[in-house]
Amino acid sequence: MKPTVTRTFTTTAAPEAVFDYLADFTNAEEWDPGTVSCERTYGGGEVGTIYRNVSSFMGRETQIAYSTAELERPTRIHFTGHNEQFDGHDVLGIRAHGQGSEVTYTAEFAFNGVARLAVPLVKAYLPRLANKTVDQLKTCLDRLPSSA
Amino acid sequence: MTPYQHGRRPPLVARALDTAMDRSMVLGYTTIGLRVRRALPGWPADPSADALEGKDVLVTGASSGLGVATVEALAALGATVHLVVRDEAKGERVRAEIAQRRPDAQLRVWRCDVGDLDDVRRFAGVIGDELSTIHAVIHNAGVMPPERTESAQGHELSMAVHLVGPVVMTEALRPQLAGGRVVLVSSGGLYGQVLRADDPGFLDGDYSPTTAYARSKRMQVEMLPILADRWSLDGIHLSAMHPGWADTPGVQDSLPRFRAITRPVLRDDAQGADTSVWLVAVEPVPPAGLFWHDRRARPINLLPTTRVGQDGRSAAWAWLTRSTDLDAGS
Numbered sequence: 441m442k443p444t445v446t447r448t449f450t451t452t453a454a455p456e457a458v459f460d461y462l463a464d465f466t467n468a469e470e471w472d473p474g475t476v477s478c479e480r481t482y483g484g485g486e487v488g489t490i491y492r493n494v495s496s497f498m499g500r501e502t503q504i505a506y507s508t509a510e511l512e513r514p515t516r517i518h519f520t521g522h523n524e525q526f527d528g529h530d531v532l533g534i535r536a537h538g539q540g541s542e543v544t545y546t547a548e549f550a551f552n553g554v555a556r557l558a559v560p561l562v563k564a565y566l567p568r569l570a571n572k573t574v575d576q577l578k579t580c581l582d583r584l585p586s587s588a
Numbered sequence: 589m590t591p592y593q594h595g596r597r598p599p600l601v602a603r604a605l606d607t608a609m610d611r612s613m614v615l616g617y618t619t620i621g622l623r624v625r626r627a628l629p630g631w632p633a634d635p636s637a638d639a640l641e642g643k644d645v646l647v648t649g650a651s652s653g654l655g656v657a658t659v660e661a662l663a664a665l666g667a668t669v670h671l672v673v674r675d676e677a678k679g680e681r682v683r684a685e686i687a688q689r690r691p692d693a694q695l696r697v698w699r700c701d702v703g704d705l706d707d708v709r710r711f712a713g714v715i716g717d718e719l720s721t722i723h724a725v726i727h728n729a730g731v732m733p734p735e736r737t738e739s740a741q742g743h744e745l746s747m748a749v750h751l752v753g754p755v756v757m758t759e760a761l762r763p764q765l766a767g768g769r770v771v772l773v774s775s776g777g778l779y780g781q782v783l784r785a786d787d788p789g790f791l792d793g794d795y796s797p798t799t800a801y802a803r804s805k806r807m808q809v810e811m812l813p814i815l816a817d818r819w820s821l822d823g824i825h826l827s828a829m830h831p832g833w834a835d836t837p838g839v840q841d842s843l844p845r846f847r848a849i850t851r852p853v854l855r856d857d858a859q860g861a862d863t864s865v866w867l868v869a870v871e872p873v874p875p876a877g878l879f880w881h882d883r884r885a886r887p888i889n890l891l892p893t894t895r896v897g898q899d900g901r902s903a904a905w906a907w908l909t910r911s912t913d914l915d916a917g918s
Contacts (some may be wrong), residue, residue, distance in 0.1 A: 505624070515821070535817045548897055
């Protein structure tokens with residue numbers, strides 16, 4: 441089984457606001473502690489859009505091409521990330537919850553070649569990374585508008 | 589992920605015993621499991637006696653096994669229960685039997701073949717015109733075809749009856765179900781099957797009735813969180829549950845050997861229906877998107893080999909979206 445981490449949290453932001461913010465992956469610069477920079481290199485945000493993401497992961501900077509695999513406004517977002525050593529999925533499920541939302545964030549990682557040696561280390565590190573990511577993500581989302 | 593606990597957390601020993609019974613299956617899923625759990629401290633409270641007074645609840649597959657017990661328990665809580673059945677004459681007999689036992693029960697019989705999407709859409713249109721508000725739907729209808737069978741729309745029949753039909757019916761009734769509850773009756777058999785997004789029609793390999801059945805139940809719970817997100821926009825709470833091992837006509841016909849061994853400890857229908865009824869009647873409403881058994885949220889995987897990656901779940905969701913025309917509706 442590939443290293444996977446899932447976290448569910450609530451935010452005061454409405455599902456549509458959460459969706460619009462997260463569907464634009466350039467916002468990962470703000471909400472993802474691992475992202476150093478993220479720019480759009482192809483497309484306008486729809487399925488098939490490609491982003492160049494520079495992430496710092498366990499002390500090393502790597503470039504990952506992300507693309508938008510699924511978008512279902514306002515409940516489902518799925519990005520896939522790829523480079524020579526890495527294949528990953530970021531999936532966000534957004535559920536109406538009172539005036540705000542409940543967000544389930546799932547990150548799945550797969551490593552190719554020598555990078556596979558890092559899997560046990562990544563598995564050990566993932567829970568901490570996930571907690572940090574979710575804290576920052578929630579802070580960013582709570583600034584967005586809630587349902588009327 | 590830690591399964592959600594509804595209400596007050598029971599003491600540690602009670603929780604440990606409950607979980608141990610669940611993982612052993614034989615203890616947890618039989619009548620023993622439910623009896624012990626009911627006696628343990630922290631057993632979630634029953635719904636109030638008039639919890640469903642004045643509310644309309646639909647039960648599919650209402651004319652046999654768990655369906656009959658579900659209808660009767662809902663009626664006892666004051667609901668107007670709509671028996672959704674394929675065979676209207678049989679449904680009428682069941683209605684009359686229940687009415688004899690419970691003269692005050694509000695019961696109606698509707699014909700719908702859940703395995704045929706045209707009929708599901710027709711039915712949803714008719715009942716949706718008549719009822720402006722529906723409190724809940726319990727998708728209880730089940731089949732275990734002895735040979736591989738296709739629905740009118742070309743879906744493998746257990747997948748059609750257990751997932752495709754229920755999704756289309758729920759989607760069509762979203763306005764009426766706003767703020768309401770939907771339950772998918774699943775099966776513990778899913779624990780032995782991995783999601784087969786590559787073959788939802790069971791076209792590869794030798795068909796087996798029990799495998800097809802369990803695969804369709806696996807597909808239900810894998811799609812559960814995504815569907816729960818979707819329908820949350822209308823305030824609809826979607827849950828799935830499994831009844832344990834009950835002595836139903838399905839088990840009697842399809843699993844005679846299993847029944848011969850386990851019969852003394854199989855649950856009766858009312859025990860099997862307990863969690864479905866609890867999910868639609870209890871206040872406050874339990875959180876959506878979870879898989880329940882004996883009034884507690886349970887994991888959807890007990891074996892590492894049934895865990896599926898995001899690719900598989902996405903492919904299954906794409907298949908379900910196409911099969912149910914969800915795109916067109918949104």
